[in-house]
Each structure stands twice: as C-alpha cells, then as structure tokens.
Amino acid sequence: MNHSEYLKGWSDRYRTDALENILPFWLEHGWDRVNGGVYTCVDREGRLMDSTKSVWFQGRCGFIYSFAYNNLDPRPEYLEFAKSCIDFIEAHCFDPADGRMYFEVTADGQPLRKRRYVFSECFAAIAMSEYSLASGDKTYAEKALRLFKDIQRFIATPGMLEPKYLPTQQAVGHSVTMILINTAARIREAIADPALNEQIDKSLEMIRTLFVHPEYKALLEMVTPDGKLIDTLNGRTINPGHCIETAWFLLEEAKYRNWEPELTKMALQILDWSWDWGWDEEFGGIINFRDCKGFPNQDYSQDMKFWWPQTEAVIATLYAYEASGDDKYLEMHKKASDWMYAHLPDPEFGEWFGYLHRDGTVAQPAKGNIFKGPFHIPRMLIKSPMIIGEILKK
C-alpha cells in the first residue's frame, strides 16, 4: 500500500468507529434524560454503576458532541446532547460563592466535591465555544470567553486556588499551562479577543523556558518557578502520554501560525523525546510514567497502559507527519494505531477498555468512571480524519 491508501484506510476506520460505536454508546448509556447532562461511571455493558457526575465530563461531553456535529456529521441528537450537558453545567456546576466550578455533583446537580484546579472550567469553556459554532448562537462564545477570563483571574488571584504544597516548595505545573493553550485555541475559533493569543504566547513561553529540559530529553510535569528540576519522585516524573498530547497542541498552534519553524521544531522534539520515554519496546503501547533519572516511578499505575496516551499518540504522530512529511511519523502512527486497535476495543459490548496491564491485558473492564468517558477516544476519532484530510489535500 502507498501512503495515501494507508491514510484513507485509517480515516475511514476512525470515522466509522466514532459514528457507529463510540458516539452511540454514550448517547445510549451516558445521557441522563431525566436531569440532563451525562453519566460516565458505567460498567462494561454500559450499566450505571455510580450516578456521581463528573463536572469535567459535562464539559468534555458538551465539547465532543458539538465537535462531532461540526466536523463529522451534523446529527440533531449530537447537538441536543451537547446542549443538555451545557444546560446542566449552567444550572448546577458553578459555586455561587466564588464563581469557581465543582469537581463532582450528584445526578440532580447537588455539589459533592470542589478541587483546587481549573480543569472543570476549561472543559466547560471549550464546550460552550464549540457549541456556539455548532448552533450558531454567539452568546455561548461570549460565555466561553467570560469563563476563560474568570479562569485567568482564579489563577492570578493569590488564595483562590489553594496550593498543594506549602510555601517551602514553590512549583509550577505543566498541566494547567498546556490546557490553557488548547482552551484558548478552541475558544478562538468561535470569538476573537486579545486575551486568547496572549495566553497562548505566555503558555508557549513557559513550556519553552520552564518545562522543556534537554538534559533529560524530557518535558517535565512540575518544576520550580524558575524552571529548575524538583529532584523528588514527583518532580522527576515523566508522563509520556501527557507530553505527547502537549506536542500536538503545539503542532496545532504551529499550523495556525503557518508552521512557524521554531514552534514546529520544539513540538516535534517533545514528541520524539516523549515517544522514546513512553513507547514500550517489549509489549508495545505508551506506558504511564517514567522517572527522568531512571529511578522506579512510585505511581501505582506506572507500568500500566491507559487508553488516552494511546489516542494522543495517534493524533500527535499524524500531526507530526503533516508538519514534517517525515515517514518515520507514519510508522509511529501505524505502531500506535495497531496496538490501540489490538487491545482497546471491546468486541462484545462496544466502546473501548481504558485500563490495561503493561502486557495489554485488561485490568478492569468498565467503560467509564469520573476520568474516562466520551473525550479522548472520540476526539481522536474525529480529529485524525481531519488531519488526514489536510495531508491528502497537499
């Protein structure tokens, strides 16, 4: 097969999986038609095993079904489901005391937990901006932008987000830095505001100057405010899937800037490094965690294979091929995609497993929990054909 046949084959497979397997699964088993919004804690067969609602997933699901409507197939039920999640968010997921969002709520929206991060807010914002594009209702883009500015204010206001560590250990995190790039970039599709590009510039500068560490060939997860390694088990942790996700956020931004050479180069470098840390030569797949000095990582799931690092590698390698034309990225894509398809889909009850042992066997077969639901898998299945379309246009 030549390259374009391979690419078309992948594209068809991904689209079909989104349309016929993943998106219908959550419409059927996730959508709460009583209270609105989405349940994600479902077992292998899709049976509800916990009615706790993840606030992240109200936003993530609202984004995904709007994104599918915009880029895959404009089915009315996609828009309805997305709207249901966004309505649930607006009715129940904000703490009136300070405008911050909760982390978990009950089925009918009573608050259960609030945490010290802004991810709930970021996912809600991209749901609103994507829904604005899908529905044509500009007010949702405005809401997304207001929420984005609230996020910036929460981060900038001392005392609003309680730090995990006491002042002895000052730290800055890669997670929030990278999610703000993607959040701003998604909102920018729906509404213009200088704050969005300013945030992207700022986050890119932080990644370049603080988190990229060539001496370890690694993008670190947490460093001191002046970018030094925190020489502890947590500070030395490499999360290859997370870095690979960042790599494609950067490639997406590089493309927006007509493949700005410096940014493209940094993104490809991060992908190459992170693939080397993450790809398991013995069993295949992207492994969860490594230590940049080679000590045993102490996260209990360190040698497991989760679903999302695999899906992020599938997107990132395609983007890298689009950016560079280098065949090695198509080979990496084939490896990542083949391993993913050999281990993740559930042939019996649909959707994909999420939690595998290092050797690819299933550790536990639930289809969702507060961290797994309709996000990484459908985003990859929708996004990859879009990238392939761009490659084939050349």
Added chain:
Amino acid sequence: MNHSEYLKGWSDRYRTDALENILPFWLEHGWDRVNGGVYTCVDREGRLMDSTKSVWFQGRCGFIYSFAYNNLDPRPEYLEFAKSCIDFIEAHCFDPADGRMYFEVTADGQPLRKRRYVFSECFAAIAMSEYSLASGDKTYAEKALRLFKDIQRFIATPGMLEPKYLPTQQAVGHSVTMILINTAARIREAIADPALNEQIDKSLEMIRTLFVHPEYKALLEMVTPDGKLIDTLNGRTINPGHCIETAWFLLEEAKYRNWEPELTKMALQILDWSWDWGWDEEFGGIINFRDCKGFPNQDYSQDMKFWWPQTEAVIATLYAYEASGDDKYLEMHKKASDWMYAHLPDPEFGEWFGYLHRDGTVAQPAKGNIFKGPFHIPRMLIKSPMIIGEILKK
C-alpha cells in the same frame, strides 16, 4: 510436622528476618544521621531517591524500633534510632499555628505538605508511648497521651479537619475509627487514662453499628453517619487488607478483655469475610480492592498485591488461631505466609518488595516511598512470634 513445630518454625523465621534483614536495612539506608529522623524513599539497593520525609514514617519508625527493643532484642541502636525519629518529630513536624502535624517535610524539617487527616499524629503518639516503655522515661508517655487528646479535639472541633466532600455527602470513615483503637491500645500500655478506653469503646461501637454490613459480608470503608451504604464506587469499595488489619486490632482488644465473646466473634467474622473477598484463589495473595456489589473497582491498583495486606493477614490468622483454636486459621496462616515468602523478599539486595502485579511479579522494585518503610513488615515479624509464644504457652 505437628502444629507446634510449624509454629516454632514460623516464629524463628520471622525473628531472624527482623533481626538480620529488615531492621538492619533501615538502620543503614534510612537513618538520617545528619538531621535525625528517617528517610524512606530508597530504591531497590537502598539508595536515597528522594529526601522528602514522610511524617507518618517518623512516628512509625520511632514506634517500630522501640517495639523491637521491647519485644525482640534490646539493642542500644534501636533505641537511638527511635529517639532520633521522635526528636525530629518534636523539632519539625508540628504546625505551631494549630498544633496539627504535617504530612511531608524536607530532609531538614521544613514543612512541605499538610493534609486533612490525623494519621501523622496517631503514629507520633504510638512512637512516644512505645519509646516511653523502652527508655523508662515516663514523660514520653505523658506526651503521647496529650497528643492523643489533641487528636480527639481535632476530630471533634468543626472546621479543624476540612472534609473531602461537601455537606451534600456526609460520610464517616473506617480508617480513623480503627486507627484510634490501635493508638489508644498502644498508649494504654504506657500510661493510664479513662479517655483511652472510652475511645476504644466508642470506636468498637461504631465498627459494630456503622461499618459491619452482613448483607454484603463486608466491613465497609466509608458509610453515611447513620451507617448506610453510600452506593458509589468509593462507597462500595472493600479494602480486604485494611479489614484484616482491623480484625486483628479487634482480636487484640478482645484478648485484653479476656476474650470477650461478642468482640471475638465479630473480629473472626470480619476476618472470614475479608479473607473471602481478598484471597485470590487464582494467583494467591490478598488483592487490593473489591466492590461489594461486584462492579469493577476503579482504583488503578485494584488487582495489584501490595506488601501490607499480606503482612496483616499473617498476623490476623495467627491471632484468630490463638482466639479460636480452629485449625482453619493455621491453614490460612500457612497460605498467607508461604505466598508472602515466595514473592516479597528481595534475595539480592535485602528487604522486601512492596508492589506486585496480581500474578506476584514485581511491578517496581523500590524498597520504600512515603507509604512504604519500616512499619508493616517489621511489625508483623515482631508481633507474630509474640502471638506464637502465647499460643505455645497454652
């Protein structure tokens, strides 16, 4: 072999392992002779991989080396090491603002993290009371008692320990209930005070009325304040190793009460149930987590085998044999001890591995981190010969 030969064989093996392997390992690799106290984040060979100090382990180690001095061999370096940990605690581990203790500090004692629980305080208190018995210095027993009363005050004072969940979900935890039994019982050995037995009575009543759930044949980890199942993934979680540890805390208390029949019966019932949930018939060993309704548990380590559930099963089955004379508990002891010895000890670099896959292979080989250090293994190695001694006296 007859029973007493088996029992003597186990006793010798445990004592020898404590004296020649486990206790020397932490004296050599853990003791911080510069700042005092103990490091626990060491790799397979005992090399320091993170100088963060676990506050739990300053207390746990202070307890263990005092306990070894009192019950195994009165070696002066045991007492010195214990004192070093307790001195470090008193110098660095209390927050002067509210008297509560930290969770992690730096090598030289600067505070890193404080959490919402009282485990740091409980471990410090048993270190002090055990050290009081070892050294003969009664002031440490008085300190332990004062700290115990502080713990009770922290728990009783609204607002001092920030709850994990918002008021929508009121919950009480098995962990703190059971640790207070053991903490009070340890302190009672060194100093008399009505508050100690009152706490034990109160905790026993809570276990009996709130956490024991015959309809699931389970001791639950978290329930509503009136003892109802919280029907969520977390609420349904069974932690067999934890329940088995509670079972022997209860057997110890039952013995203190001349084998009070009701308490003995409840403890044996908890052990039987928890063994049935935890013992892995396919690969052996006690597994980490189960769901009381049979859904897949969502903890990433749910099917792993950690070191401490194995050591707790070794103690609990011996105690159960002492309590009941029922041979089935000796058979369970043999199973647990054989599996433990087949998989945990590191023949090459000493000490024991802590984190195994379900099939007993090593997931990562470090000897310690902020949750593994000199505690469960040496406690089992010292405690088991003490129980065997009592059995053989009969």
